[in-house]
Amino acid sequence: MRERRAILSGSTFEEQIGYARAVVDGEWVHVSGTTGFDYRSMTIPEDVVAQAEQCLVNVGAALAEAGCGFADVVRVRYLLPDREDFEPCWPVLRRTFGAVRPAATMMVCGLADPRMKIEIEVYARRPG
Secondary structure (H helix, E strand, O other): OOOEEEEOOOOHHHHHHHOOOEEEEOOEEEEEEEOOOEOOOOEOOOOHHHHHHHHHHHHHHHHHHHOOOHHHEEEEEEEEOOHHHHHHHHHHHHHHHOOOOOEEEEEEOOOOOOOOOOEEEEEEEOOO
16 A cells, blocks of 8 residues: 655644645655745745745755655746746755756746745655
């Protein structure tokens, strides 16, 4: 029987809405759209680049708990309310994904909270 388990970050949103930060399904890891909230303090920076960095901290923690890392990411989606905010994030995103080169999509859309300037979702395949 293949493994299926939920990974929770402690975000109050997970309980309020009814979802998991990530789901491990066999060799696949599906990480939910993740914002720049620091889940310990439930605060979010105002700057989009700082939010992108915190998104990646949050995504990285979920991947680690699932038994993989950024090198295992095969797809990434970037969701931003303002297309002008995307380019300033490129250096941060390139540091994380530049050597990995996952399939990627950037979408302009509204996010759940007006303080949110970027949301990042990834799919990874666990090694082994």
